[in-house]
Amino acid sequence: MKDRPSVMDLPDLPKGELPAHLELQRTRVVCAADAPSYTESVQYSGAYMAFGVDNSLRLEDFKKSFKVEVKYINDDDMEFDMIGIDAALANAFRRILLAEVPTMAIEKVFIANNTSVIQDEVLAHRLGMIPIKADPRHFEYKADDENANEKNTIVFKLNVVCTRKGDRVNNASVKSEQLIWLPEGSEMPFDTKTKFTAFGCGQDKLPEFASSPICSQYPDITIAKLRPGQAIELECHAIKGIGKTHAKWSPVATARYRMHPEIVLTEVLEDDLAEELVAKCPAKVFDIEDLGKGRKGVKAARPRDCTLCRECVRGEDWEKRVSLRRLKEHFIFTIESTGSLPPNVLFTEAIKILIDKCQRIIAELS
Amino acid sequence: MNAPDRYERFVVPEGMKKVAYERDMKIMNAATFTIQREDHTIGNVIRMQLHRDPSVLFAGYRLPHPLQYKLVIKIQTTSQSSPMQAYNLAVTDLDKELDHLKQVFQEEIAQKQSEYY
Numbered sequence: 001m002k003d004r005p006s007v008m009d010l011p012d013l014p015k016g017e018l019p020a021h022l023e024l025q026r027t028r029v030v031c032a033a034d035a036p037s038y039t040e041s042v043q044y045s046g047a048y049m050a051f052g053v054d055n056s057l058r059l060e061d062f063k064k065s066f067k068v069e070v071k072y073i074n075d076d077d078m079e080f081d082m083i084g085i086d087a088a089l090a091n092a093f094r095r096i097l098l099a100e101v102p103t104m105a106i107e108k109v110f111i112a113n114n115t116s117v118i119q120d121e122v123l124a125h126r127l128g129m130i131p132i133k134a135d136p137r138h139f140e141y142k143a144d145d146e147n148a149n150e151k152n153t154i155v156f157k158l159n160v161v162c163t164r165k166g167d168r169v170n171n172a173s174v175k176s177e178q179l180i181w182l183p184e185g186s187e188m189p190f191d192t193k194t195k196f197t198a199f200g201c202g203q204d205k206l207p208e209f210a211s212s213p214i215c216s217q218y219p220d221i222t223i224a225k226l227r228p229g230q231a232i233e234l235e236c237h238a239i240k241g242i243g244k245t246h247a248k249w250s251p252v253a254t255a256r257y258r259m260h261p262e263i264v265l266t267e268v269l270e271d272d273l274a275e276e277l278v279a280k281c282p283a284k285v286f287d288i289e290d291l292g293k294g295r296k297g298v299k300a301a302r303p304r305d306c307t308l309c310r311e312c313v314r315g316e317d318w319e320k321r322v323s324l325r326r327l328k329e330h331f332i333f334t335i336e337s338t339g340s341l342p343p344n345v346l347f348t349e350a351i352k353i354l355i356d357k358c359q360r361i362i363a364e365l366s
Numbered sequence: 367m368n369a370p371d372r373y374e375r376f377v378v379p380e381g382m383k384k385v386a387y388e389r390d391m392k393i394m395n396a397a398t399f400t401i402q403r404e405d406h407t408i409g410n411v412i413r414m415q416l417h418r419d420p421s422v423l424f425a426g427y428r429l430p431h432p433l434q435y436k437l438v439i440k441i442q443t444t445s446q447s448s449p450m451q452a453y454n455l456a457v458t459d460l461d462k463e464l465d466h467l468k469q470v471f472q473e474e475i476a477q478k479q480s481e482y483y
Contacts, residue, residue, distance in 0.1 A: 043417035057418040062463050068471050070478045080474070085467070088414035095407045245372045344475045351468040357408050358461045361401055362454065364384035 028325040078343040096350040097255035099243040106236040113233040131217040131338040150199040154238040155182040162226035177219035217339035253336040259326035261306035274298035396442040397449035415456040421447035
């Protein structure tokens with residue numbers, strides 16, 4: 001009992017600073033071989049009151065710490081980092097991208113003739129899934145009782161007959177490029193209120209579509225397969241909608257995020273151990289480092305490539321040598337667009353939708 | 367058939383308030399906000415924002431039932447504030463944060479695109 005230090009001899013904690021282990025728990029998810037820990041985000045403003053640390057976050061702090069870094073972007077995909085936001089916000093954006101950003105999709109199919117082996121309802125469903133190259137911001141939502149007009153409906157027709165010509169079979173498979181846009185509206189005879197389209201003017205005369213005709217985003221999607229003598233004749237009406245109603249209106253193939261991985265070597269690893277660690281990692285995160293005098297060390301050169309397979313912390317003693325973590329406030333966000341809008345526009349739209357939600361729930365509070 | 371209309375998930379029925387406020391009769395400075403036709407998307411974000419406020423003692427949200435398209439937020443504050451005040455502050459703050467976020471994002475995109483072309 002002699003060498004047990006007195007509490008009074010312990011050094012004082014600096015005021016306004018968290019002890020290292022709490023700071024780690026606050027900002028990192030620690031991924032051990034069996035399970036991750038400290039997965040929750042500590043948001044309560046008074047969580048560290050006992051240490052004299054104010055955990056509240058105000059607008060000014062947010063503005064100071066928030067950063068965006070675009071890693072790559074093209075017409076279809078983008079990956080960017082958002083630093084300094086909470087999982088709640090990142091998840092809100094993901095949810096909005098998947099379910100609440102509007103696009104155009106085929107909703108009504110009027111089948112005049114279908115002698116193919118594919119049934120009418122299956123064919124209609126397949127047509128609905130085709131991504132349509134049209135900016136949804138130029139359109140309005142169509143209510144059920146509303147007549148179709150040039151501001152809320154896009155009309156396509158599909159008219160294919162499969163024929164045999166000598167050894168060749170024409171139109172053996174119906175592709176999405178065979179959908180023909182009807183800018184003047186429906187060509188079918190007046191029948192019911194839903195089928196009739198009252199276009200004030202041709203859509204191809206509108207400035208937003210004059211230069212870019214509306215068509216399927218991809219020309220080579222197989223809609224149906226035919227044999228000689230079979231035919232399909234139909235008309236489809238595409239309207240604006242959101243992914244919440246049906247996934248065909250979802251503007252993204254996927255929108256996902258992950259926390260940035262962080263790998264810390266808690267011991268100096270040399271020679272055999274260094275080689276073993278490099279070989280352990282299937283994602284090739286580690287590199288051999290020359291320490292001079294023929295000794296080999298190891299460093300985590302590409303932590304971003306880490307898939308969190310946890311191979312590096314498996315096995316005897318490895319959990320003591322390597323600490324695998326994720327940063328709680330650093331999100332790697334990936335958006336894969338279906339093509340109707342570029343991914344950066346989709347994300348801006350998602351932010352706008354969230355702002356809109358905020359304003360509605362404050363304005364409509366009596 | 368008897369399937370509910372698809373739009374029932376996001377169109378507030380006529381005569382129903384989007385946001386309803388109800389004060390808790392048993393606890394001081396506590397209240398319940400019921401928001402119609404909203405879900406985790408906004409619920410979790412508001413809860414996060416409320417927790418950052420030093421005057422909030424308790425904040426939580428729940429979706430009572432998957433087929434009732436509404437969100438319930440419960441807030442309790444210190445006597446210096448009120449649930450209504452905390453709610454207003456959280457949502458307006460969030461609004462400003464998002465404005466800032468949008469601006470930063472667009473600046474970054476503009477810069478990235480100018481590098482490409």
